[in-house]
Amino acid sequence: MAVEYLCKACRGHLNVKTSIVLAAQKMNSSQRGLVFLNPEIGNYTVTTHPSFQLKEGEEYIFTCPICHSLLNSAKYDHLVRIIMVDEDKKEYDIYFSDVAGEKCTYKIRNSELEEKIGPDADRYSKYFEVPEEDRKYL
Ligand SMILES: [Zn+2]
Numbered sequence: 001m002a003v004e005y006l007c008k009a010c011r012g013h014l015n016v017k018t019s020i021v022l023a024a025q026k027m028n029s030s031q032r033g034l035v036f037l038n039p040e041i042g043n044y045t046v047t048t049h050p051s052f053q054l055k056e057g058e059e060y061i062f063t064c065p066i067c068h069s070l071l072n073s074a075k076y077d078h079l080v081r082i083i084m085v086d087e088d089k090k091e092y093d094i095y096f097s098d099v100a101g102e103k104c105t106y107k108i109r110n111s112e113l114e115e116k117i118g119p120d121a122d123r124y125s126k127y128f129e130v131p132e133e134d135r136k137y138l
Helices: none
Strands: 005-006 019-026 033-035 046-048 060-063 079-085 089-099 105-107 111-117
Touching: none
Parallel strands: none
Antiparallel strands: 005 079, 019 033, 019 060, 033 046, 079 089, 089 105, 105 111
């Protein structure tokens, strides 16, 4: 079984063939379209229709193309959350940036950062990294 990506709200499958398909809208704009993401973590190739091009540095609102729920995190500013289920049926929260061109992905399991990936990964890792001295209080 391959890795699956699910909507955090309806748990519908977001990966179709070789892409993760999300609906996106530019923040404070009427521009919207479909975004095809590469399901390989760390591969930041994004495909869109030529009529809807993502603009570097702009923020986007991502929604589930199945149930239309908002996928941008309410908890972490600038991050979008979807669910990943791996070959062993282990579930992870996958966070990535809602800013076009920012290359960072965070893989979270049981509220713990398992992996941070991408050249911009340090930008939001503070959300997930608990300082060593605070760990004893968890
Ligand atoms: Zn959904």
